[in-house]
Amino acid sequence: MYESPLFWPSHWEDKTLMVLDETLIPSKLKYIPVRKVSDAVDVIKTMKTRAFGQFLVVLNAFILEMNHVSAKSKVTLKHIETVAQLLNASRPTFPFAEVTGIIVGVAQKASASGADVRGPVTKTVDGFLQGIRQRRLERVRQLALSIQGGDNILTHCNVSGELAMACAMAKAQGKKIKVFATETRPYLQGAKLTVWELQEAGIPVTLVADNAVGSLMAEKLVNKVVIGSDRSAANGDIANKVGSYQIAVLAHEFDIPLIALTQPSNKVPAGKDMPIEQRSPLEVLLYERKRLFPSGVEAYYPGFDVVPHQLIKKAITIHAGL
Amino acid sequence: MYESPLFWPSHWEDKTLMVLDETLIPSKLKYIPVRKVSDAVDVIKTMKTRAFGQFLVVLNAFILEMNHVSAKSKVTLKHIETVAQLLNASRPTFPFAEVTGIIVGVAQKASASGADVRGPVTKTVDGFLQGIRQRRLERVRQLALSIQGGDNILTHCNVSGELAMACAMAKAQGKKIKVFATETRPYLQGAKLTVWELQEAGIPVTLVADNAVGSLMAEKLVNKVVIGSDRSAANGDIANKVGSYQIAVLAHEFDIPLIALTQPSNKVPAGKDMPIEQRSPLEVLLYERKRLFPSGVEAYYPGFDVVPHQLIKKAITIHAGL
Numbered sequence: 001m002y003e004s005p006l007f008w009p010s011h012w013e014d015k016t017l018m019v020l021d022e023t024l025i026p027s028k029l030k031y032i033p034v035r036k037v038s039d040a041v042d043v044i045k046t047m048k049t050r051a052f053g054q055f056l057v058v059l060n061a062f063i064l065e066m067n068h069v070s071a072k073s074k075v076t077l078k079h080i081e082t083v084a085q086l087l088n089a090s091r092p093t094f095p096f097a098e099v100t101g102i103i104v105g106v107a108q109k110a111s112a113s114g115a116d117v118r119g120p121v122t123k124t125v126d127g128f129l130q131g132i133r134q135r136r137l138e139r140v141r142q143l144a145l146s147i148q149g150g151d152n153i154l155t156h157c158n159v160s161g162e163l164a165m166a167c168a169m170a171k172a173q174g175k176k177i178k179v180f181a182t183e184t185r186p187y188l189q190g191a192k193l194t195v196w197e198l199q200e201a202g203i204p205v206t207l208v209a210d211n212a213v214g215s216l217m218a219e220k221l222v223n224k225v226v227i228g229s230d231r232s233a234a235n236g237d238i239a240n241k242v243g244s245y246q247i248a249v250l251a252h253e254f255d256i257p258l259i260a261l262t263q264p265s266n267k268v269p270a271g272k273d274m275p276i277e278q279r280s281p282l283e284v285l286l287y288e289r290k291r292l293f294p295s296g297v298e299a300y301y302p303g304f305d306v307v308p309h310q311l312i313k314k315a316i317t318i319h320a321g322l
Numbered sequence: 323m324y325e326s327p328l329f330w331p332s333h334w335e336d337k338t339l340m341v342l343d344e345t346l347i348p349s350k351l352k353y354i355p356v357r358k359v360s361d362a363v364d365v366i367k368t369m370k371t372r373a374f375g376q377f378l379v380v381l382n383a384f385i386l387e388m389n390h391v392s393a394k395s396k397v398t399l400k401h402i403e404t405v406a407q408l409l410n411a412s413r414p415t416f417p418f419a420e421v422t423g424i425i426v427g428v429a430q431k432a433s434a435s436g437a438d439v440r441g442p443v444t445k446t447v448d449g450f451l452q453g454i455r456q457r458r459l460e461r462v463r464q465l466a467l468s469i470q471g472g473d474n475i476l477t478h479c480n481v482s483g484e485l486a487m488a489c490a491m492a493k494a495q496g497k498k499i500k501v502f503a504t505e506t507r508p509y510l511q512g513a514k515l516t517v518w519e520l521q522e523a524g525i526p527v528t529l530v531a532d533n534a535v536g537s538l539m540a541e542k543l544v545n546k547v548v549i550g551s552d553r554s555a556a557n558g559d560i561a562n563k564v565g566s567y568q569i570a571v572l573a574h575e576f577d578i579p580l581i582a583l584t585q586p587s588n589k590v591p592a593g594k595d596m597p598i599e600q601r602s603p604l605e606v607l608l609y610e611r612k613r614l615f616p617s618g619v620e621a622y623y624p625g626f627d628v629v630p631h632q633l634i635k636k637a638i639t640i641h642a643g644l
Contacts, residue, residue, distance in 0.1 A: 180622065182533075183507060183606070184533065185505060185507055185531045185532060185533060186531050195619050199618065199619060204620075205619060205620070206619070206620040206621060206622050207603075207606055207607065207619055207620070207621040207622070208606070208621065208622045208623070209507045209508050209532070209564065209565075209606055209623065210507060210531070210532040210533050210565075211504075211506065211507060211532050211563075211564045211565025211568070212564050212565070212622060212623065212624060212627075213568055214565070214567040214568030214571060214627055215564055215567065215598075215624050215627045216622070218567065218627065218628070219624075221622070241533075242531065242533045242534050242537055243531070243532075243533025243534070243536070245536035245537065245540065246533070246535055246536030246568060246572055249536060249571065249572060249575055250568055250571060253571055276537075281529075284505070284529055284530070284531055285529065287609065296521065297517050297521060297527060297528070297529055298526070298527070298528040298529070299528060299529040299530065300502065300528050300529070300530045300534060300538070300543070301530070301531065301534065302534060302537050302541075305534075305536055305537045305540065306540070
């Protein structure tokens with residue numbers, strides 16, 4: 001089975017977490033050495049890693065911290081709480097606190113009974129990672145089953161390997177499919193990551209400007225939309241990369257089913273309760289580190305927008321556990 | 323009154339037509355010398371000039387051709403017809419034939435009566451240019467009247483100076499306004515031209531990614547949309563820069579009035595009858611002449627899309643005459 005490097009974008013080399021630098025794709029496949037928690041926060045904030053890659057870094061950051069406490073010393077609740085706080089503050093839209101809260105809970109329980117928290121925390125992190133891997137693979141299989149031969153699929157941003165893997169699986173099942181990927185300005189994740197991994201997976205892919213979505217639908221060139229989600233609310237609303245909302249409105253207008261890959265979440269009741277991160281205007285004003293636009297101009301760049309559940313035809317969710 | 327360089331982006335220097343190179347803005351304000359008809363076709367095809375600038379070049383191309391015929395020789399119908407054919411073939415979506423057809427008609431009439439066509443063609447072109455200037459200034463005045471104090475206007479691509487001039491006029495009328503400009507990928511006319519000229523006109527402007535339109539509307543940050551049109555149909559449908567259609571659908575969804583600057587046209591019955599130019603995929607795949615994306619990937623880039631008249635709240639049209 002084809003596995004995209006974006007599906008599991010980090011791995012350990014001894015005590016260093018090697019994190020795929022997603023900003024260098026497709027030019028280079030390079031891993032950044034992450035040795036301590038501040039490095040972990042840094043790769044998240046600067047979006048060197050993103051989407052699922054961030055969750056891997058969040059979970060593994062606890063291991064990084066514990067590696068710095070000598071085997072003879074105790075890992076304390078304080079260590080774990082400090083790591084959690086740093087991670088929670090890194091990006092507002094992401095529910096990192098839902099994950100870190102569980103780890104802190106495990107540490108509190110161990111700490112209350114006087115035990116070293118190292119063992120229970122390590123076991124919990126490992127369990128999470130193994131479980132989430134299996135559940136994501138199951139989501140890929142479900143998505144592959146939702147894809148029919150002859151489908152022309154529109155996608156936005158990047159779904160961390162799952163769409164490319166589902167397409168490869170569907171292709172192996174004898175289904176002939178084609179994908180249209182939006183550029184996804186300003187970061188161009190669609191053009192750089194999605195186009196690249198679909199090519200790697202041997203799936204025909206066509207790049208379109210974000211402006212061409214209405215045209216594509218009006219010309220009946222796509223019959224299905226697949227997007228991921230960065231966060232889900234209890235009512236089924238999701239937050240995803242900015243632009244998802246307008247694609248969903250257009251898909252609804254044209255009666256094109258929208259499939260969202262989601263995660264269960266009951267921490268926020270609805271989309272309006274999810275804080276939307278405002279990224280730096282410079283991320284719109286600069287392009288490949290070059291300033292493109294006049295100085296003194298303002299820019300508005302919400303990192304995400306909310307797709308209300310009414311616009312989602314089918315949600316393929318990851319089963320509970322994380 | 324403030325006049326944007328984009329409102330009238332070419333002028334004569336002796337027998338050379340100097341055409342503003344809109345692809346270099348905002349870095350440079352540079353004019354390209356256009357000495358013969360093939361140069362004129364070239365600046366149109368390569369989009370060095372665009373929108374209204376193209377019509378100026380189309381009309382003036384006849385003068386360029388006649389300048390090459392010595393004053394002692396006759397300008398023939400054949401000269402005029404050849405110019406018209408070259409111009410008509412340059413960009414499919416634009417109704418250049420509607421303009422060149424009139425010029426050819428004038429030449430035919432003069433030719434039939436045995437006269438030199440030089441005089442009648444020159445007079446017709448000059449008359450057109452003077453007339454269209456007055457009518458466009460009137461459209462600017464009408465647009466300024468449609469702008470209210472407190473308006474937050476979203477615009478897409480570039481309306482050849484008219485929006486910037488109307489905003490400057492509205493500001494002089496004491497109205498406080500703000501404009502949001504989309505980037506308008508792949509050519510970035512919004513970011514490069516619209517942002518620049520609004521800054522020149524002293525109007526607060528905020529740049530947004532094309533993906534942020536849905537967000538802007540959902541957050542109630544804009545209350546009016548103003549776009550131009552590259553072509554109008556008899557039923558009121560318009561063709562405009564790709565992305566206009568999806569903005570119109572979203573504006574309708576949020577009950578935000580969309581104002582379109584249009585021209586009268588009865589040559590095509592409806593939007594579906596307007597041919598849509600497919601630009602080169604390279605224009606999506608390259609960015610500032612640098613290849614951004616993997617080789618071997620396809621791209622889909624319709625230059626325009628159609629906004630159906632049902633989605634246009636108010637059309638400010640240029641009065642007949644061209």
